[in-house]
Amino acid sequence: MTISVAASESDQRASAPGPGRPALAVDTGRIADLIGQLLVELGEDPAREGLVDTPERVAAWWRAFLSPDDAAAATCFTESQLSGQLVIVGGMSVWSLCEHHLLPMNLQVSAGYVPDGEVVGLSKFGRIAQHFAGRLQVQERFTQQFAEHLTGLIEREDVAVAVRGLHLCMSMRGVRMEDARTTTLHTRGRFASDPVLTQQFLTLAAVQKSTA
Ligand SMILES: [Zn+2]
DSSP states (O other): OEEEEESSOOOOOOOOSOOOOOOSSOOHHHHHHHHHHHHHHTTOOTTSGGGTTHHHHHHHHHHHHTOOOOOOSOOEEEEEEEESOOEEEEEEEEEEEETTTTEEEEEEEEEEEOOEEEEEOHHHHHHHHHHHHSSEEOHHHHHHHHHHHHHHHHTSSOEEEEEEEEEHHHHSSTTOOTTOOEEEEEEOTHHHHOHHHHHHHHHHHHHHHHHO
């Protein structure tokens, strides 16, 4: 189940899960050339003092942005006595790029699951967030990808992911609503079928957010 709530009129549209994959190899020389051409088309002189190294800097940033830490390696620990406890990791903040406008979006992420004999290494959650943020994205797909990845990691369906997004494409262009936030929630397994569990997740995730 996915619920999307826009805090204000949003030009974000739900996208089907699909591509959203970063390029495998980034040709920084080629990107620098293209940025230089873009500067010319924008009426700038790429040779002037302030811009002379800009194409290389931008190209290096693209390479770093599209090459986040690998989230594939599983880090799970056996805790055979642990089951039924709700675990929530919140306060995760990552930057991604809106694929509709190529403008940044800041995503505040909370993820929860119910362990059954195994727990996920806590730092893993932040890496998952960075992994799916480091590409052209929409918040709705990011939320779903995070939940699906977590499901694969714990090999169970009982996961929930809530994301609160600040989108510069809403804040600095178009409707220019600086305070608008978009909230997405993806629940699976028990979180999708048990409203009490979902409410517990949302309440605790909100606490983590307000004290972060
Ligand atoms: Zn956008």
